[in-house]
Amino acid sequence: MIEQQMHAEQLEQKRSKWLLINLLGFILWDGIRILQGYILKTEFSLIFTPLELLGWLLWAISLIQILRLGKNIKANPLLQDILNDELVRLNRMQAWKTGFIVVLSTQIILLLVHLFYPFSAALGAEVTIFLGVVSSIAAFMRLS
Incomplete structure (x- = not known):
């Protein structure tokens, strides 16, 4: 053991x-x-x-x-x-939650920025995905 x-x-x-x-x-x-x-x-x-x-x-x-x-x-x-105990599963869920909040926040910020500085939808999608992935992995690492 x-x-x-x-x-x-x-x-x-x-x-x-x-x-x-x-x-x-x-x-x-x-x-x-x-x-x-x-x-x-x-x-x-x-x-x-x-x-x-x-x-x-x-x-x-x-x-x-x-x-x-x-x-x-x-x-x-x-x-x-x-x-893969209960704590790891909880940390994984918290990391997904963090990533989701970052994705939503990024979209709101990008919509506001777009009012003053137009940019392509592709850039907005790329930045959103990038920040969502980075924040999810970083949050899991921080919690573990």
Whole structure:
């Protein structure tokens, strides 16, 4: 039993580490993509494009690692009970709630900004999705 708990703690630390890398990679990748595409209106930059690719690579690798961890956890019912307990499920729900509130707030702010500075609907959608994803992951990490 103690060995299972130690293994569960290691998996929890790995999950936290890969979630952080996932979040940073997503911010770098999607943030720069939005910045380049809508604000700077450039397709290629010697500075931003390599950073965007690095962000995508970090995001993709961390996503694969998170999926692998999930597969390992699901293979062991005891680990699944430990790493997906009531507190984790509550934290996940709170993170979704945070993301939803951020999405609604972003839409309200963008509607107000649009009155004075018109921008494309695509930019509004991109910013809303970006902030919703970032806030959800960050909230889960903060709560865990």
